[in-house]
Amino acid sequence: MADDVIGKSIPRIDGLDKVTGSAIYTADMKLxxxxxxxxxLSPHAHAKIVSINTDRARSLPxxxxxxxxxxxxxxxxLYMIDKPILASExxxxxxxxxxxxxxxxxxxxHEAVGLIEVEYEILEPVLDAKKAxxxxxxxxxxxxxxxxxxxxxxxxxGGTNIxxxxxxxxxxxxxxxxxxxxxxxxxxxxxxxQHVPLETHSSIAHWKPTGNIQIWTSxxxxxxxxxxxxxxxxxxxxxxxxIIPYLGGAFGGKAGIHLEPLVALLSKAAxxxxxxxxxxxxxxxxxxxxxxxxxxxxxTGVSREGRILAQEIEYIWDAGAYADYGVNIGRASGYSGAGxxxxxxxxxxxxxxxxxxxFGTAYRGFGHxxxxxxxxxxxDMVARELEMDPVDFRMKNLxxxxxxxxxxxxxxxxTGSVRKCLEAVAKEIGWAKDARPAKETNGKIRAKGIAVLHxxxxxxxxTASGAIIKFNEDTTVDVLVSGVDYGQGTATSLSQIAAHALxxxxxxIHFIWAKDTDYNPxxxxxxxxxxxxxxxxxxxxxxxxxxxxxxxxxxGALGVDKEExxxxxxxxxxxxxxxxxxxxxxxxxxxMFPNGNSIGGPVIGxxxxxxxxxxxxDLETGQGLPALCWTYGAHAVEIEVDTRTGxxxxxxxxxxxxxxxxxxxxxxxxxxxxxxxxxxxxxxxxQYVYDGEGHLLSDSLTDYKIxxxxxxxxxxxxxxxxxxxxxxPLGARGVAEHPxxxxxxxxxxxxxxxxxxxxxxxxxxxxxxFLALHEDSKKP
Amino acid sequence: xxxxxxxxxxxxxxxxVEDNWSLLRVLREELxxxxxxxxxxxxxxxxxxxxxxxxxxxxxxxxxxEMDGREIRTIEGEAPQGELSNLQQAFLDNGAIQCGFCTxxxxxxxxxxxxxxxxxxxxxxxxxxxxxxxxxxxxxPIVAAxxxxxxxxxxxxx
Numbered sequence: 001m002a003d004d005v006i007g008k009s010i011p012r013i014d015g016l017d018k019v020t021g022s023a024i025y026t027a028d029m030k031l032x033x034x035x036x037x038x039x040x041l042s043p044h045a046h047a048k049i050v051s052i053n054t055d056r057a058r059s060l061p062x063x064x065x066x067x068x069x070x071x072x073x074x075x076x077x078l079y080m081i082d083k084p085i086l087a088s089e090x091x092x093x094x095x096x097x098x099x100x101x102x103x104x105x106x107x108x109x110h111e112a113v114g115l116i117e118v119e120y121e122i123l124e125p126v127l128d129a130k131k132a133x134x135x136x137x138x139x140x141x142x143x144x145x146x147x148x149x150x151x152x153x154x155x156x157x158g159g160t161n162i163x164x165x166x167x168x169x170x171x172x173x174x175x176x177x178x179x180x181x182x183x184x185x186x187x188x189x190x191x192x193x194q195h196v197p198l199e200t201h202s203s204i205a206h207w208k209p210t211g212n213i214q215i216w217t218s219x220x221x222x223x224x225x226x227x228x229x230x231x232x233x234x235x236x237x238x239x240x241x242x243i244i245p246y247l248g249g250a251f252g253g254k255a256g257i258h259l260e261p262l263v264a265l266l267s268k269a270a271x272x273x274x275x276x277x278x279x280x281x282x283x284x285x286x287x288x289x290x291x292x293x294x295x296x297x298x299x300t301g302v303s304r305e306g307r308i309l310a311q312e313i314e315y316i317w318d319a320g321a322y323a324d325y326g327v328n329i330g331r332a333s334g335y336s337g338a339g340x341x342x343x344x345x346x347x348x349x350x351x352x353x354x355x356x357x358x359f360g361t362a363y364r365g366f367g368h369x370x371x372x373x374x375x376x377x378x379x380d381m382v383a384r385e386l387e388m389d390p391v392d393f394r395m396k397n398l399x400x401x402x403x404x405x406x407x408x409x410x411x412x413x414x415t416g417s418v419r420k421c422l423e424a425v426a427k428e429i430g431w432a433k434d435a436r437p438a439k440e441t442n443g444k445i446r447a448k449g450i451a452v453l454h455x456x457x458x459x460x461x462x463t464a465s466g467a468i469i470k471f472n473e474d475t476t477v478d479v480l481v482s483g484v485d486y487g488q489g490t491a492t493s494l495s496q497i498a499a500h501a502l503x504x505x506x507x508x509i510h511f512i513w514a515k516d517t518d519y520n521p522x523x524x525x526x527x528x529x530x531x532x533x534x535x536x537x538x539x540x541x542x543x544x545x546x547x548x549x550x551x552x553x554x555x556g557a558l559g560v561d562k563e564e565x566x567x568x569x570x571x572x573x574x575x576x577x578x579x580x581x582x583x584x585x586x587x588x589x590x591x592m593f594p595n596g597n598s599i600g601g602p603v604i605g606x607x608x609x610x611x612x613x614x615x616x617x618d619l620e621t622g623q624g625l626p627a628l629c630w631t632y633g634a635h636a637v638e639i640e641v642d643t644r645t646g647x648x649x650x651x652x653x654x655x656x657x658x659x660x661x662x663x664x665x666x667x668x669x670x671x672x673x674x675x676x677x678x679x680x681x682x683x684x685x686x687q688y689v690y691d692g693e694g695h696l697l698s699d700s701l702t703d704y705k706i707x708x709x710x711x712x713x714x715x716x717x718x719x720x721x722x723x724x725x726x727x728x729p730l731g732a733r734g735v736a737e738h739p740x741x742x743x744x745x746x747x748x749x750x751x752x753x754x755x756x757x758x759x760x761x762x763x764x765x766x767x768x769x770f771l772a773l774h775e776d777s778k779k780p
Numbered sequence: 781x782x783x784x785x786x787x788x789x790x791x792x793x794x795x796x797v798e799d800n801w802s803l804l805r806v807l808r809e810e811l812x813x814x815x816x817x818x819x820x821x822x823x824x825x826x827x828x829x830x831x832x833x834x835x836x837x838x839x840x841x842x843x844x845x846e847m848d849g850r851e852i853r854t855i856e857g858e859a860p861q862g863e864l865s866n867l868q869q870a871f872l873d874n875g876a877i878q879c880g881f882c883t884x885x886x887x888x889x890x891x892x893x894x895x896x897x898x899x900x901x902x903x904x905x906x907x908x909x910x911x912x913x914x915x916x917x918x919x920x921p922i923v924a925a926x927x928x929x930x931x932x933x934x935x936x937x938x
Contacts, residue, residue: 011872018880019868019887021815021855028814196915198819198827198881248817248881249915281820487878487916670875670917677918701824701913709906709919716920 005496005506006730009666012492013511014246014485023246026202026218027278034204035064037266037277038109040099040116041287042091045125045356045694046138049090049098049118056115057101062108065270066116068099072265076232077324078224078256080149080156080163082141083359085232085261090123092140092321093358094695095286102266102275125356125694129318130295132161132353140321140354150460153616154327161354163323166334168348168622170406176310176345180301184382188296188374189761190744192318192688193681195291195363196706199248200284205264206274213264214241220254220484221525222515228257229264244515247486251678252362253289254486255527256325285358285699290688292326292352292360292367293318296374300382306396308382310345313337315371317352320359327352329360332458333367335407335617335626339375340418340454342403348622356694362527364675365737368455369682369744373762376451376745380752389433390749391426394452395419408623414726416658416733418632422452424656424719429636438754443644446651447754452634453742456627457528457734461614463628466521467538469498469546469605471588472510475570477502480512481538482523483531488736489667490531496663497536497729501543503568521606529734532663533629536729538607546605550587553600557582557591612727629725631733633657635676635746637713641754646770648747649714650680656719657738661731665720668735672718675739681707683744687763784848788813789857797844804828804839806847807854815855815884819913826912829885830854836892838911855884858891865938867891870929871922878916886912890926900930 017023054066069088075081087096099116103109126132126140141147145158154164177183203217213235219225222242230237247254259277267275279288294317301310315333319326330352338346363369383393398418403411425431429448438447457463468480479498485491495509502508512520523535547567554572555562558581566575573581582591590600617624638652653676662668685705689698698704724731744762752758757772781796788811795810804821807813807830816839819827823841830839831853839852858865867890870876877883886909893900893908900908905926914922 009875011875012877014880015872015877016864018877018883019864019871020859020862021813021884023880024814025817025881027818028808196913198825198879198913198915199817200819246880249879251915281822281824487880489878666875670878670921673918673920674878674916675918677920678915700822701820702822706913706915707919708913709910709923712919716918 005499007662007665008496010492010496010506010664012489012667013495014491014513025199025246025248026204026216027199029204029216029245031204031206031274034274034276035102035104035270036106036109037100037102037263037275038106038113039097039287040113042087042094042096042098044091044120044122045094046123047091047120048123049087050121051119052099053117054099057112060108060112060115062104063101063112064104064273065102065266066099067266067269074232074261076228076257076261078228079154080147080324080327082147083322083324085265093356095358096321097262097287100262100266102270126161127355127357127690127694129293129316129353129355132355133316137161140356149327154331155619162351163319163354164327164330164352166331166350166622167620168334168346168406169620171345173310173312173345173347177301179309181304182385183299183301184385185299186378186381186760188377190294190370190373191762192290192293192357192360193686194285194704195251195253197249197251197253200279200281201254201258201288202278203259203263204274204276205260205267207264207268207272209272212239212241215260215264216243216245217260218247218254219244219260220250220486220527222482222517223522224525225257225260226517229261232261242517244484247484250486251364252366252527255362255525258288281701282699285704286696289361290358291363292320292329294370296371298374298378300378302382302386306386306388306393308341308343308397311338311343313348315350317350318355318357319352320355320357322359323352323354325361326359328458329362329367333371335622336368336455337371338406339372340399340452340632341397342399343406346406358696364678365455365741366458366528368453368741369679372451372453372742373744376742377748377760380749381758391422391431391450392433394422398422398452407617407626409625409627414724416630416632416660416723416725417721418452418454418634420721421632421634421656421658422450424721425634425636425654426450428654428717428719429638429652431636440643444640444642445754446638446640447750448636448638449746449748449750449753450634450636451742451746451749453738454630454632455738455741456630457530459524459528459530459611461616462610463524464608464610465523465534465538467535467542467607468521469542471546471603473589475584475588476508476510477504478510478512479539480520481535482515482520483535484515484526489664489670490535493532493663493667494535494539498539498543501540502546504570529631529736529738532732532734533728534609536732537609540607540729541609542605542607545607546603549603549605550584553587553591554582556599629728629733631657631659631735631738633738635742637746637750639747639750641751641769643773646766646773648684648751648764648769650747651713652715653713654717654719655739656721657735658721658723658733659735660725660728660733661722662720663732668720669718671736672739673716676716676743677707677712679740679743680711680713682762683747684764782845784845786847787851789853789860799845801844802840803842803844803847806844807839813854813856817881817884819881826889827882827885829888829912831888831892834892834895836889855887858887866932866936867894867929870925870932874921874925874928876917876922876925882912882914886914886922890929893926894930894933898930898934902927
């Protein structure tokens with residue numbers, strides 16, 4: 001048997017292209033005759049477009065097309081079809097594209113945009129999601145009641161700013177609260193933040209005179225781009241080809257569809273010339289999507305012994321101007337939103353609310369970074385109220401085998417163990433129940449904090465993937481799936497699964513890197529930490545199919561029943577007798593008998609998978625089965641806070657995840673380290689800041705900081721628990737998003753443990769921490 | 781337009797440039813050296829880092845017209861014959877790459893460091909790459925890779 005590659009830290013297969021600079025990203029591409037696009041952006045957060053005059057722009061030499069919203073009667077969207085390609089009639093956020101130009105050079109396009117004259121009538125912006133719920137709040141979408149969305153799943157409320165209302169009812173909270181020894185209620189806030197991929201959004205489209213459209217784009221999901229474009233423009237899927245070259249970071253911000261429709265329509269308007277747009281860093285901040293903000297209110301009732309008896313949760317999501325993706329974040333954070341706790345009585349309402357700000361979309365964790373900020377801060381606060389140790393309190397309440405989730409799902413021995421994760425991080429950080437109050441040394445205080453987390457892929461219940469395995473003449477194997485590897489390393493781990501399943505050396509696997517809807521099998525989207533699981537299952541099935549074909553041909557060649565055959569090391573042979581058989585190379589393109597007669601043919605394995613057993617959720621109670629597989633985890637941190645400056649340094653970050661089974665350990669660690677540091681960014685420094693009129697002030701890397709090498713926790717440790725998942729490939733679960741979740745509350749809990757100060761609004765910036773530490777001295 | 785002569789990765793190249801063109805633009809658009817990336821165009825992210833006479837600089841902040849006679853080294857010069865340098869190999873072996881968009885800039889900052897200081901401390905590595913943003917890796921594997929490369933290069937050269 002060939003050495004099994006599962007679990008091995010094989011270096012990523014794309015590494016060579018990347019260290020030599022030969023990896024080509026969309027932003028690097030240039031086509032013959034290509035034009036360059038620039039957008040005119042709204043200078044207002046909310047305004048009526050009274051008139052647009054493009055005459056001067058059109059007459060500038062070198063300009064080949066100018067488009068305005070009035071010429072584009074289309075709306076696009078994944079879950080909620082609410083987003084125009086260019087604003088028409090009114091603008092809904094500062095930075096929204098109002099018009100676009102395609103010209104022979106970027107400089108001319110830029111100049112032409114400056115010649116477009118727009119007259120606006122300024123409207124009152126809605127800058128606070130809670131105020132957007134008030135009856136007299138201005139409406140962001142007057143026509144909400146006419147928008148299409150996924151029926152039976154989302155509940156937009158026409159005539160309000162509520163894009164979706166999700167509700168969940170388990171047990172009887174009113175009765176539950178009556179039984180409680182203590183009730184603790186708190187409000188928390190997480191501001192909008194940004195993905196900040198190093199590669200900004202970039203798209204090239206070529207609308208050909210034949211009516212076919214070819215697109216190269218920095219997107220996470222080639223088939224979603226194709227589908228949404230097809231639906232929006234009413235063009236057959238077969239006429240649209242989407243290609244994803246190398247992709248420079250995404251984190252959810254390149255899921256769904258973004259600049260692709262605009263460049264496609266510019267290409268058509270410019271006489272079928274290819275058109276490229278690459279967002280500037282400023283556009284990345286103000287025009288392209290961010291992560292939604294969250295206002296959370298949590299009321300928790302506990303018994304004297306520390307059992308949570310009832311919990312009431314309200315999530316108000318600041319969706320920004322569009323909620324094409326945001327409605328599903330509201331839904332996912334609803335069914336997942338009580339955390340990995342066993343609670344009999346839960347009432348949860350999650351509202352996705354339009355405001356006059358840049359729109360939110362998926363971002364690593366899909367709402368869970370935000371909701372766990374609230375839940376895991378609250379759990380520590382409840383524990384302290386009970387004078388209980390926060391680890392002990394959680395252990396009393398965490399889900400266990402036999403527990404029932406808030407949607408009615410039974411936890412089994414295959415589900416994974418959050419308890420083991422918490423135990424592991426508490427042990428590793430040296431958690432002490434009776435830790436004495438931290439001592440201040442030179443104005444600095446050290447303290448520890450913990451938090452747990454869970455997440456399952458948030459996706460429609462019929463989400464599907466496919467894989468194709470094609471043998472080449474020399475017994476190397478082409479593996480095709482359509483999930484995109486934008487850094488996670490999935491291409492490498494899926495190649496390992498293919499090598500394992502085909503019983504071939506890893507070097508034989510040729511993973512087809514570029515994604516092309518003309519050649520690759522369907523895949524819904526590369527999101528939700530679902531690719532290792534769903535892509536992996538498809539590859540296992542495709543490998544099984546390929547091996548079956550090999551055995552069928554070999555059976556005819558050897559005159560032996562198929563069931564009597566086995567495969568290993570690139571050979572098909574009679575079970576127990578490796579010598580009696582054939583090398584793959586004599587079978588995989590068909591077998592030829594000595595007389596020239598041939599049987600079989602090229603081996604092409606096919607694997608398909610649709611998420612099995614999931615249900616839509618009851619619209620009144622939220623009951624049902626939404627989750628393909630849960631990944632549990634926990635973080636423990638040690639911080640040092642400088643009481644003189646409010647600066648927090650994370651001295652240790654210990655993380656544990658129940659990954660089911662490790663496919664590639666180094667890549668797994670890479671996800672946990674990278675995600676952990678991204679979580680530190682959300683925790684300590686990142687936020688969108690506006691002026692009073694809704695202009696985004698943090699619109700560059702000067703004013704919006706992300707962690708540098710200096711902000712990394714001094715020590716980081718990754719622990720993997722392996723409770724095999726019965727539905728995952730070889731037992732594996734996804735772990736791409738999870739490392740970022742619950743880093744912020746672990747730090748806030750440490751801050752409280754060290755200083756007695758509780759901060760309930762992110763970020764834990766030096767300013768906010770300093771003000772919290774010195775709030776007493778501020779008072780007159 | 782004026783003609784400047786650059787020495788890029790050891791080769792002399794004369795190229796016409798406009799007054800307002802950055803070195804980055806000339807490398808990417810005129811010389812098709814797209815290994816060097818643009819992440820912000822404002823000197824904040826370090827993705828466009830190249831070596832100018834051996835010193836790492838943000839090529840988006842330098843005017844091409846002022847580069848006449850100067851020596852530029854880009855990622856494409858790190859493995860000219862296709863054989864990886866120890867630094868590149870260390871990036872591969874230490875998991876220092878994810879999406880790859882910051883990688884060229886990181887490698888150039890690290891190369892600049894190793895050229896002036898073949899035996900850097902962890903703090904010196906940190907200092908050398910603190911102007912290069914990476915959103916994927918969490919930096920730790922990158923620091924480990926540069927230290928690993930220094931050890932390898934002391935033993936085996938580049």
